[in-house]
Amino acid sequence: MSVTINTNFDENLVTHLSNVKKEPEWMLDIRLKALEVYKQLPIPRFEKTRIDKWNIDQFEFFIDEGDEGNQVDIPEDIRSMIDVNTENRSVIIQRNSALVHHYLPKSLGDQGVIFTTLDNALQEYPDLVKKYFMNAVKFDENKLTALHAALWNGGVFLYVPKNVEIEFPLQSVYLAEKAGLLPHVLIIAETNSNLTFVDYRFSTDHNVSYIHNGVVEVYVGEGARVRFATVHNFNKNSYDYSYRRAIVKRNGRIEWVMGEMNFGNTISNNTSLLKDSAASADIKSIFIGTGRQKADLESKVIHEGDHTESKILSRGIMLDQATAIFNGITKMEKGAVKSNAEQAENILMLSKEARGDANPILLIDEHDVMAGHAASAGPVNQNDIYYLMSRGIPKDEAERLIIHGFLASVVSRIPIEGLQEQLEKLIERKLKR
């Protein structure tokens, strides 16, 4: 099989990038190793989605000259999503890979919370970064993760020490202007800590073909609790490749809330590894397929510890000629005794030309577990519409209520009001076109 690469992505470029950022030697090593893997591997194959013709690397790589400093003027389209009038916020905004705005209240800093760009963390806390970087997601998993590890650019680092509970959400926003966006998010929640993280990524220009290749790694310590909420909004000419992973220790809990609101092709791969006893995961995602958009959305939980619990809920609405695959994968490893897993994939088909494919997959290697799944794909239930109409609600409004209700599992769990409104606007826009 022939392997296509972008020949501009070479040792010189990677070395230059690493030098500009004054990275430690070991980071350059990872980048160079990853570059080799990227060059050698073919485009990954997904069971039901062919991405041979998708653009994974044909973009001009851009190195930001430096941060734009801590701008007081937050770009207008982001401002509404940030509650600027309270101390109880913590935000990092990046344009491409450059820092635009950074705010961390002193109270958090005093407790030992580190919330900074990953570039900066590499300078100030290299050992911490080294311990966790590309550990949950391996650079040699496939061509996409290899490309990410070689060229990652931008992203944030969050470290929450033992027993620290942060009451308000921490937030990061990425706006893409240049074609290639490769941010890396590293979150470390130490024992018994508690945090909510909100991540919003969007493109600004409707004509540019963006390539987003992002990795999120979350390390959930013993008894810690992390909620990670994300909304992606890239335009219809874009390609979004997102790998998100969590490794959860004893009694820890990860909650993923994902609004996949891209207008372009999307690969979203989410995995939670429940490493030890009584760890748990809750994964909720929504997707609205419009135009000729294609998407492959996978939510996976691996149960290794005993008494671990997981819940996956994926919901999709398919319009136009869009195509989407929804894979829910529950893996019960030997030893995951008394573990309990549930998953459901539901697809509303609102167009005859659209395709939606729900695949609940249970892989069970331990006999003493409970695992259940449910999947459905079909139009809006006529009896439900009749029920609402029987209370005087007109048909259009009844449909609207049902469709919005269908997505509420995710919308209602976005912890920042401004972003919740933004998500609702996106949903309206997608449903109306």
Added chain:
Amino acid sequence: MSQPKLTIEDLQVSVEGKKILKGLSLEIKGGEVHAIMGPNGTGKSTLASTLMGHPKYKVESGSVTLNGENVLEMATDERARKGIFLAMQYPSEISGVTNADFLRSAINARRGEGNEISLIKFVREMEKKMSFLEMKESFAQRYVNEGFSGGEKKRNEILQMMMLKPQIAILDEIDSGLDIDALKVVAKGVNEMKGPEMGVLVITHYQRLLNYIKPDYVHIMMQGRIVRSGGPELAEKLEAEGYDWIKEELGIEDETVSQRS
């Protein structure tokens, strides 16, 4: 508001090509409670669904009017806005839509644009009605019927009736699957609403419900039509003696609609 009047004349209805209602006539006025009783499969629920306009039911002939207006020409939502209410036997579960949002949408649909109910007034009214029906406050924010027990669903139907204040309320087997306490609460709701501004049609298998919601008229349905009408004493006789005596009197062997007429 003048006293409402629902008039059903010689109604014939089929489902998927099969005739279910075979000429049913009935008049319900505000202030009256009518009970339709009858064994399974005699067309009782078909009548309820037809009056509400369920798309599965096809009216072959006959007429239904509400205050002189042709109900059969109206879509389901319009019927509801005109004042017909059906408490369903199997209410839908609507995920992601809270009871409060649902009810407010329904009330506002009836009041029309520019005349929406204020949030505070709505919340107060809903809380009042919920407490009357001994429903927990959390019900307002729970998703419509999702994960509700059978009894909770029926209570929720009655809550909707009390909030929407219909002219004609049809209760389709509201007693099925209810224990006696829940039944009493449901009946309490209906009795609270009783008055010249609302007529009630109760559809049931069992006389039990009629101990709590006293009917003025009792109708027995067999083979897709009303075969006998009387006062409350008719229900008591059915309770004591069952349906066989009527079948004998009328020479009916198979009371269901599958009987060829």
